[in-house]
Amino acid sequence: MIDSSKTYIWLHRFALFTALATLGLIGIGGLVTSHGVGMAVPDWPTSYGYNMFALPFSIWFTGGVFHEHTHRQWASCVGIFVVILTRWLGGEKSRWPLLIVGGTELVVGLLMFKLNDNLRGAGGFLSGIGGVVLLAGICWIKNAAAPGRLPAMGWWAFGLVQLQGLLGGLRVVLDAQVVAGMKLGNVLGIFHACLAQGFFVLLCAIALLTSKWWRNGNNQHPTVSQGLCKFVIFTTLLIFLQLTIGATMRHQHAGLAIRDFPLACGKLWPDTSVQAVEHYNAERIEVTDANPITAFQIDLQMMHRVMALIIFFGVAMAAWQVRRFQGVRRLGFVWIGLIITQIGLGAWTIWSDKAADVATLHVLVGALSLVTGAMLCIIFCGGITKSNRAAAFA
Amino acid sequence: MNMNTKSIFSIIALAAGLQLAGAGNITGTVTLKGTPPPEKPITPVMEDPTCGKMHTEVPMTRFYVVGANNGLGDVIVMLKGYGKSTGASATPVVMDQKGCLYTPQILAVQTGQKIIIRNSDPVMHNVHAVPAVEGNAEQNAPQMQGAADLSFSFDKPENFLKFKCDVHTWMLAWVTVIDSPYFAVTDKDGKFTIKDVPPGKYTVVAMHRKLSLVTPSPATYKGMEQEVEVTADGGKADFTMEVK
Numbered sequence: 329m330i331d332s333s334k335t336y337i338w339l340h341r342f343a344l345f346t347a348l349a350t351l352g353l354i355g356i357g358g359l360v361t362s363h364g365v366g367m368a369v370p371d372w373p374t375s376y377g378y379n380m381f382a383l384p385f386s387i388w389f390t391g392g393v394f395h396e397h398t399h400r401q402w403a404s405c406v407g408i409f410v411v412i413l414t415r416w417l418g419g420e421k422s423r424w425p426l427l428i429v430g431g432t433e434l435v436v437g438l439l440m441f442k443l444n445d446n447l448r449g450a451g452g453f454l455s456g457i458g459g460v461v462l463l464a465g466i467c468w469i470k471n472a473a474a475p476g477r478l479p480a481m482g483w484w485a486f487g488l489v490q491l492q493g494l495l496g497g498l499r500v501v502l503d504a505q506v507v508a509g510m511k512l513g514n515v516l517g518i519f520h521a522c523l524a525q526g527f528f529v530l531l532c533a534i535a536l537l538t539s540k541w542w543r544n545g546n547n548q549h550p551t552v553s554q555g556l557c558k559f560v561i562f563t564t565l566l567i568f569l570q571l572t573i574g575a576t577m578r579h580q581h582a583g584l585a586i587r588d589f590p591l592a593c594g595k596l597w598p599d600t601s602v603q604a605v606e607h608y609n610a611e612r613i614e615v616t617d618a619n620p621i622t623a624f625q626i627d628l629q630m631m632h633r634v635m636a637l638i639i640f641f642g643v644a645m646a647a648w649q650v651r652r653f654q655g656v657r658r659l660g661f662v663w664i665g666l667i668i669t670q671i672g673l674g675a676w677t678i679w680s681d682k683a684a685d686v687a688t689l690h691v692l693v694g695a696l697s698l699v700t701g702a703m704l705c706i707i708f709c710g711g712i713t714k715s716n717r718a719a720a721f722a
Numbered sequence: 723m724n725m726n727t728k729s730i731f732s733i734i735a736l737a738a739g740l741q742l743a744g745a746g747n748i749t750g751t752v753t754l755k756g757t758p759p760p761e762k763p764i765t766p767v768m769e770d771p772t773c774g775k776m777h778t779e780v781p782m783t784r785f786y787v788v789g790a791n792n793g794l795g796d797v798i799v800m801l802k803g804y805g806k807s808t809g810a811s812a813t814p815v816v817m818d819q820k821g822c823l824y825t826p827q828i829l830a831v832q833t834g835q836k837i838i839i840r841n842s843d844p845v846m847h848n849v850h851a852v853p854a855v856e857g858n859a860e861q862n863a864p865q866m867q868g869a870a871d872l873s874f875s876f877d878k879p880e881n882f883l884k885f886k887c888d889v890h891t892w893m894l895a896w897v898t899v900i901d902s903p904y905f906a907v908t909d910k911d912g913k914f915t916i917k918d919v920p921p922g923k924y925t926v927v928a929m930h931r932k933l934s935l936v937t938p939s940p941a942t943y944k945g946m947e948q949e950v951e952v953t954a955d956g957g958k959a960d961f962t963m964e965v966k
Contacts, residue, residue: 376864613761615892619941620935
């Protein structure tokens with residue numbers, strides 16, 4: 329068996345690396361939506377008919393193809409990191425499940441490749457994934473499984489990363505389908521965006537639970553009240569709701585529904601009458617593709633603004649309470665700092681007429697705000713005492 | 723062919739000839755009242771390394787084409803509820819991709835009429851037609867530099883059907899698909915001619931992509947209408963659209 333303390337140091341570092349890679353993936357995915365190039369590569373899992381990993385540079389570095397294809401490549405790398413992380417967290421016991429899953433994906437992929445011309449691209453892709461998973465299962469290193477819930481969290485990450493890849497692909501393949509008056513591409517894009525946030529939280533949680541700080545039980549807080557615990561959870565859930573509203577706004581692909589701040593269409597509360605909306609659409613000059621503005625989109629943006637205020641007060645109160653606890657008081661300050669930055673970025677997004685880099689930074693800081701809240705939830709409400717945590721990592 | 727059939731064909735040909743003999747053109751001008759919002763520079767074109775090289779100055783958006791005497795260009799003018807499409811046999815209409823811009827930006831065709839999309843640029847484009855009317859299929863096709871022309875056609879009437887490029891997101895064009903041959907698009911000075919309209923009374927409809935949008939989702943347009951009488955000398959219809 330390998331020296332466990334050194335293993336856990338490297339396990340933690342790898343988990344942190346994977347989480348950071350995922351943050352980067354959210355950033356490049358954010359750029360795809362901010363630039364409106366989600367369909368710049370109109371097929372999946374092939375890219376302009378090529379194997380995804382064999383797309384000529386001349387096509388890759390053309391306009392919006394650059395963002396979308398880079399997103400796909402980066403996602404593939406994150407997928408590989410997650411498979412490695414799953415194997416590492418699961419220890420030797422995870423070999424058989426990985427061999428079975430990988431073998432199945434490889435065989436099914438090869439069958440698709442051989443039996444149906446239309447499924448060659450998908451078959452090639454699936455067999456590639458299967459090959460990577462199989463390799464992880466073949467890896468003969470006899471490491472012990474990580475303690476507690478970590479192996480299960482690894483398996484969750486394994487499943488979610490593949491689901492996320494599938495959602496991203498289906499967003500492209502099913503883009504034109506209309507269900508209940510909504511383009512499926514837009515609906516799947518919203519799910520893809522929201523799941524990305526949840527997935528990022530999971531990876532950060534794995535990084536936290538494998539950290540030396542956590543293993544040594546430095547953060548035990550027996551005096552944390554149930555009320556504070558619930559308040560932090562509630563505020564974090566509000567942030568997730570806000571991210572969902574933001575994702576819904578962005579996947580309307582209608583540009584800015586309200587183009588001024590802090591006023592809204594020149595008022596405290598915008599006029600959303602039929603005549604007013606006609607006027608907004610008539611006077612807007614779109615430089616890049618944008619669907620017409622609707623009253624729903626204006627209401628959605630106002631909801632986003634109001635939620636931002638509610639979250640600001642919620643996080644401010646939480647940070648004020650958290651300051652009493654040594655070891656996490658800085659996290660509380662970071663949290664409120666992120667929310668203030670986020671409000672500033674939201675305003676800047678409007679003032680810059682939704683500049684792609686500013687809007688994407690707004691997405692990234694939103695992700696960090698969610699993760700900070702989630703980590704506080706785990707720390708306060710994790711229910712693990714110092715003594716049993718130290719024993720688990722012995 | 724027997725005598726009765728010959729007679730029937732002769733009568734039909736005579737009737738058609740008589741109709742055309744009396745047919746006239748509907749002419750007119752669409753003017754704009756009020757000050758339109760200023761056009762914006764399409765700066766992303768210049769930021770693209772390939773597309774930027776094809777322009778010496780930043781191209782501007784062209785949503786309100788206002789010419790001499792406030793004439794408004796790019797307005798679709800058509801006869802309401804008259805005529806049958808001859809699109810299947812009509813000459814194809816060409817839309818080019820030049821300088822990473824669609825030209826022309828506003829187009830009108832008949833149902834079933836071919837729209838030829840040409841790529842005159844030294845760069846790949848992806849031609850994505852996004853109809854809103856059921857029965858008109860959404861189509862998305864890559865077009866490499868130097869590739870053969872693409873061909874699109876639509877079976878259902880639709881106002882301002884959007885064409886875009888997903889690779890260069892500023893590339894936009896709108897095609898109005900009409901179920902008859904009686905239509906025109908105003909020129910840069912707002913002038914139009916609808917040709918060979920048989921004598922009679924008609925309703926002429928004028929629509930502008932920005933000024934006639936009444937419902938944003940799905941995008942629905944309501945044009946200005948005017949009654950016109952067409953004689954052998956033709957007919958006249960002038961419109962004044964107001965900035966909202």
